[in-house]
Structures are given as C-alpha cells and as structure tokens.
Amino acid sequence: MKLWNLVVLGATLVLAGCTSTETATERNAQYTFPELEQVYSIDNFRMDGWEEVDKYTIIVNSRPRESYLFVLSGGLIDLRFAQGLLVTSTLGKVEVGFDTVSTPQDPMLKAQIKRIYRLKDKAEKEAIKQKIIAFADIEDKEADNKSTQ
Incomplete structure (x- = not known):
C-alpha cells in the first residue's frame, strides 16, 4: 500500500x-517581440520614469524620448502599487541576465531582466502595451475558467 x-x-x-x-x-x-529591436545592455543608463504594463513587463524611460521594455524572469506582483522602482546596474550599464528589478517596498524580492527591447516612439510604446494587456486578459480569463471547473 x-x-x-x-x-x-x-x-x-x-x-x-x-x-x-x-x-x-x-x-x-x-513575451518575445520579434517586431521590436532587442538590445542586451543599455549604456549610461539613467532612469527618468517608468510604468508597469503587467507583472512581467515594465517600460522604463531613459533620457528624453528614449524608452525600453524590460521583460522580467518572474512576476513582481506589487509593481502596480509601487512608489518607485529599483534597477541594478554596474557603472551605469544595465545588462540582460545580470541585472534585476525590485521595488522599494520589497527590495529583497527581485526579478532578473530577461530581455530588453528599445521602443522607437510613442506609437510603438502604445502598441506593445496593448499587446501585453491582451495577454494578461487572456491569462485572467483562463485562470477564472480553471477555478470554476
């Protein structure tokens, strides 16, 4: 037995x-976007603002008119309510697979940066946000269906 x-x-x-x-x-x-320009590091990185798209992605503004989409290895649930964002860097350089993102509320809970995409302009930024939001909506509906079964 x-x-x-x-x-x-x-x-x-x-x-x-x-x-x-x-x-x-x-x-x-x-969370792979072949239509975007993928970069593996950002030199002379200075964060000038950010916005959460979902728990796996954030858009970070650096310098005037320069934005990047960070795809994270794991979800940070408290991004939506975070007062700030902590991004590690070495000598001003942020690298894929090496640097992490966390929030001041929970700095020990970190997500590694899995991919970085350069966003050319506001139109590309809005288009990718809508695409990611559509993913999240599908995941939420699937989770609801599983919980009701």
Whole structure:
C-alpha cells in the first residue's frame, strides 16, 4: 500500500512539473517581440520614469524620448502599487541576465531582466502595451475558467 502511495505521489509531482514548464514556455513565447529591436545592455543608463504594463513587463524611460521594455524572469506582483522602482546596474550599464528589478517596498524580492527591447516612439510604446494587456486578459480569463471547473 505504501509503495502505491509513493508511485501516485511521484506521478503527481512529474505532472505538476510538466505543467509549470509548459506554462513557462507559453509565457516565454508570449513575451518575445520579434517586431521590436532587442538590445542586451543599455549604456549610461539613467532612469527618468517608468510604468508597469503587467507583472512581467515594465517600460522604463531613459533620457528624453528614449524608452525600453524590460521583460522580467518572474512576476513582481506589487509593481502596480509601487512608489518607485529599483534597477541594478554596474557603472551605469544595465545588462540582460545580470541585472534585476525590485521595488522599494520589497527590495529583497527581485526579478532578473530577461530581455530588453528599445521602443522607437510613442506609437510603438502604445502598441506593445496593448499587446501585453491582451495577454494578461487572456491569462485572467483562463485562470477564472480553471477555478470554476
């Protein structure tokens, strides 16, 4: 009887792992934007403002008329209510896969910067925001459907 319980537990853990990997793969595909110019670092970075798009993305303004979309490795739930944003950098340079984003309310909860895209103008900025908001709406509806089943 105990052996059977271990087999069932093992199978459950494997399925849960596959589900979370599938979700991460789907999210990775959603937050890839081939239509945007991807950069791997920003030199002489000075943040001049920011806005949360969803818990996985933020738009950071740097210098006049220069904006970047940061795609984060994990979601920061408190971004919507954050009074500020903390972005690590080394000697003024922000790098993909190395630097992180957090909030002053919870500076120990950090998300690594997974991708950076340069946003050319306001039109591109608004278009990408609408695309990301559409992702979030779909995810919310799917989560609601799962919880009611």
